[in-house]
Amino acid sequence: MIKSFRKASHIAAALLAATLVTSSTASASTKVQRVVSPGGIEAWFVQDATVPLIAMEYAFDGGSSQDPSGKPGVSYMTAETLDEGAGDLDSKSFHERLERRAIELSFSVTRDYFRGSLRMLKENRDEAFDLLKLSLTQARFDAEAVERVRAQMLANLRRESTNPVSIGGRRFWEQAFGTHPYAQQPSGSLESVPTIQIGDLRDYSRRVLAKDTLKVAVVGDIDPQSLGKLLDQAFGSLPAKANLAPVADVDVAKPPKKYSEVLDVPQTSVLFGGPGIKRDDPDFMAAYIVNHILAGGTLSSRLYKEVREKRGLVYSVSESLIWMKHAAMFAGTTATRADKATETLDTISAELARMGEEGPTQQELDEAKSYLKGSQMLALDSSSKIATALLQYQTDNLGIDYIEKRNGIVDAVTLDQAKRVAKRIWGQGLLSVSIGRAPVAAIPTGK
Numbered sequence: 001m002i003k004s005f006r007k008a009s010h011i012a013a014a015l016l017a018a019t020l021v022t023s024s025t026a027s028a029s030t031k032v033q034r035v036v037s038p039g040g041i042e043a044w045f046v047q048d049a050t051v052p053l054i055a056m057e058y059a060f061d062g063g064s065s066q067d068p069s070g071k072p073g074v075s076y077m078t079a080e081t082l083d084e085g086a087g088d089l090d091s092k093s094f095h096e097r098l099e100r101r102a103i104e105l106s107f108s109v110t111r112d113y114f115r116g117s118l119r120m121l122k123e124n125r126d127e128a129f130d131l132l133k134l135s136l137t138q139a140r141f142d143a144e145a146v147e148r149v150r151a152q153m154l155a156n157l158r159r160e161s162t163n164p165v166s167i168g169g170r171r172f173w174e175q176a177f178g179t180h181p182y183a184q185q186p187s188g189s190l191e192s193v194p195t196i197q198i199g200d201l202r203d204y205s206r207r208v209l210a211k212d213t214l215k216v217a218v219v220g221d222i223d224p225q226s227l228g229k230l231l232d233q234a235f236g237s238l239p240a241k242a243n244l245a246p247v248a249d250v251d252v253a254k255p256p257k258k259y260s261e262v263l264d265v266p267q268t269s270v271l272f273g274g275p276g277i278k279r280d281d282p283d284f285m286a287a288y289i290v291n292h293i294l295a296g297g298t299l300s301s302r303l304y305k306e307v308r309e310k311r312g313l314v315y316s317v318s319e320s321l322i323w324m325k326h327a328a329m330f331a332g333t334t335a336t337r338a339d340k341a342t343e344t345l346d347t348i349s350a351e352l353a354r355m356g357e358e359g360p361t362q363q364e365l366d367e368a369k370s371y372l373k374g375s376q377m378l379a380l381d382s383s384s385k386i387a388t389a390l391l392q393y394q395t396d397n398l399g400i401d402y403i404e405k406r407n408g409i410v411d412a413v414t415l416d417q418a419k420r421v422a423k424r425i426w427g428q429g430l431l432s433v434s435i436g437r438a439p440v441a442a443i444p445t446g447k
Contacts, residue, residue: 037228043216052122054220061213064186073188079107084145086134164269210242217390255429268436273331295319356427359419
């Protein structure tokens with residue numbers, strides 16, 4: 001998010017202390033309960049009284065794919081302005097109340113979801129949930145605040161317009177999805193942001209923020225009955241049903257496909273990817289493990305060894321599986337010298353093709369399983385991280401017991417399954433985008 005909250009030092013220290021204590025204990029026992037409020041609001045809940053802290057993550061279907069045609073950035077601007085005054089409180093008064101009580105409240109958007117985060121000390125829970133209700137149902141969208149946010153967004157977009165990584169990201173999504181809403185950046189464009197009106201923000205809020213698509217995850221020091229009342233307090237007065245525009249399923253552009261753009265910068269930014277795998281596909285976990293072996297961001301990954309260690313072409317290289325409601329892909333990124341960009345892409349392409357043809361070895365599979373099982377628990381080391389994970393499991397439709405089942409799902413992946421999915425995903429060629437200086441032709445030497 002563009003804005004940052006200015007907390008008093010004693011408030012920040014209190015929250016930091018709570019987080020540090022929680023980090024050592026939160027993942028020790030994670031019993032997930034389903035809580036349903038008197039008004040029918042459902043949440044996945046982990047009760048943890050280790051410290052007097054409550055963390056909540058929630059999401060509504062919609063995201064930037066619900067931006068009006070020709071106006072990307074509406075959802076993003078809505079997220080930036082919901083807490084810029086609500087009800088009788090203008091922006092200054094609203095933020096003073098947040099800061100006075102050490103309440104952390106923020107909103108964000110992905111292509112599929114409008115998300116919110118709320119964190120507070122237990123003693124301030126009533127005020128925190130009341131402020132959340134105001135922002136969701138009575139946001140003011142005052143002209144001064146909207147114009148300030150607009151100026152911040154445009155300043156950020158101007159910076160991105162000369163950043164090869166940002167330019168590459170935009171071009172990659174455009175090349176992958178063409179005219180589909182996924183091709184547009186949630187933060188909008190220099191052309192679209194000036195056209196967004198306050199009425200667009202109000203309309204987006206009315207259409208998207210509704211109870212029927214709401215998913216909630218809460219972790220902290222509160223009992224289920226009290227949580228139920230707070231859920232109704234925050235979300236109970238929202239509309240019953242969202243009014244979402246339909247979004248079609250879409251296939252990622254079929255590789256091979258190359259795009260390059262000249263920009264006078266020290267390093268060439270390289271993005272690469274291709275069609276991926278949906279989260280509900282039976283082979284997803286096999287693909288997830290293979291992706292870790294190939295380019296999971298660790299020093300032992302195949303791409304790191306081939307591109308960095310053996311050839312010294314880049315400092316780092318990584319790749320991820322990206323799954324959304326209407327499409328899936330794999331995408332990676334690196335940076336190199338302009339005269340090495342072609343060699344870098346050729347090396348990456350060859351290594352991905354080798355994985356597609358041969359698949360991983362049994363040793364690679366076993367080591368990846370061990371790492372992924374261990375890292376899962378280490379990643380759930382705070383209340384906020386557990387709440388974030390529980391929300392992700394909900395949006396992915398994985399079941400309330402997924403934390404308990406996940407390691408068993410990892411263990412069940414066989415070498416044959418891994419080889420099959422490797423061929424399916426990484427054996428089809430690459431979609432690539434390069435942003436940087438044009439390579440200079442070699443100058444002949446001698447007579």
